[in-house]
Amino acid sequence: MGKTHDNVVGLILAISSTVFIGSSFIIKKMGLKKAADHGNRAATGGHSYLYEPWWWAGMISMIAGEIANFAAYAFAPAILVTPLGALSIIFSSVLAHFILKEKLHIFGVLGCALCVVGSTSIVLHAPKEKDIHSVKEVWELATGPGFIVYICAIVILVCVLHFRFVRSHGQTHMMVYLGICSPTGSITVMGVKAVGIALKLTFEGTNQFVYFETWIFTVVVIGCCLLQINYLNKALDAFSTAVVSPVYYVMFTSFTIVASIITFKEWAKQDSTQIATELCGFVTILSGTFLLHRTKDMGNKPSDASVHSSPEDNNSNTKTPLSNQI
Incomplete structure (x- = not known):
């Protein structure tokens, strides 16, 4: 540096x-x-x-x-x-x-490390962002076929998880909540980038808030942020912070990188070495996430497990924390 x-x-x-x-x-x-x-x-x-x-x-x-x-x-x-x-x-x-x-088991620590290494590998080898000089340029990119297909896929995923799985599996499967807020976050980032460009150009003397595109991006940012906050709160309330935090970071980063590559078409500027390195990063992330899930209950005392994981407790009206019910 x-x-x-x-x-x-x-x-x-x-x-x-x-x-x-x-x-x-x-x-x-x-x-x-x-x-x-x-x-x-x-x-x-x-x-x-x-x-x-x-x-x-x-x-x-x-x-x-x-x-x-x-x-x-x-x-x-x-x-x-x-x-x-x-x-x-x-x-x-x-x-x-x-x-x-x-408590985070030693294999959980290793899983976190793998997630960090994989995410860092992807970020460090990601292509350079395209320079954007106006909100209209971002709008043209956001209305391209690739990003429209991506948004439709995210909307379908969020709707399926919300209407089909939230009530039945939300409190027992962490990926239901994170599967909603993480991909939504990638849309938020694209909107924030557009609004940030609008603010920067406005402060420089070129008012971007006279364009309807700027206000559409603003509404998208507000709506996606509210959705993210709601489901991230649900995930934090029902599951261990030590697991929610790294998995959320990995999923959010991965979706954001994919959204950025699709939107700005930066993949066309990469060589085979960069692409191979990014694929290795994704495999590392998946390995770390798998390790986190498979070892989440290791190291807990039997008495603790019986207190926090029994079906009777899950269905009762007590206020026992659900932090270990992953």
Whole structure:
């Protein structure tokens, strides 16, 4: 990394972002657990967490992290900023271990490491982003055949999971909730990029908010963000933060990279070595995710497992945390 002033500022902002975002998972989980003591759980459709100061503190922390991450891209190249996002996994896992007492088995740690390595490999070898100079350019790319097919696939996936599997499998299968919020996040990123370009050009003197495309992107960002927050809350409330955080990061990063490649057609600029490296990164991610799922209950004491995993407890009206019911 070149030791320029901008790169140093970007590095500081990126690291600050990982700290804020990693902390937000833990703080929000604390708020969700407190809310469950005097209201319906988020996983069962309750919204009592909206009255919890801890949950709002977590949201503020996450927003601060996203703002810092967005600002980091203005100072440093994406090849420096994006891989650092993996640090939020490590930070949240460490905090979950000490604060929430959510134990992560050694093979779970290895799974997290594989997820981080795979994601980093993909990001570091991803093609360079195309320079965009107006919102209309983004609109033309977003209405191309490739991205339209991608959006339709995401909408179908989200609808199937929401209407078919959320009620029956949501609280027992983490991938139902994350399968909704993670791909939706890739659409959010594309919208945020468009709105960011609009804001930047507007501040430079060319008002982009006179175009209807800018407002469509704004509505898409707001809608997708609300959907993400809702289902991420459900996942955090029902499952271990130490597992939700890395799996969410991996899925979100993977979908975002795919969406970016489809939208900006950057795959055409890659050689066979880069493509092979990215495929190896995907295989590494899948291996880490599989290891996390297969070893999630290892190392738990029998007494703990009986308390947190018995069917009777799952169907009762008690407020026993579901953090270990993955």
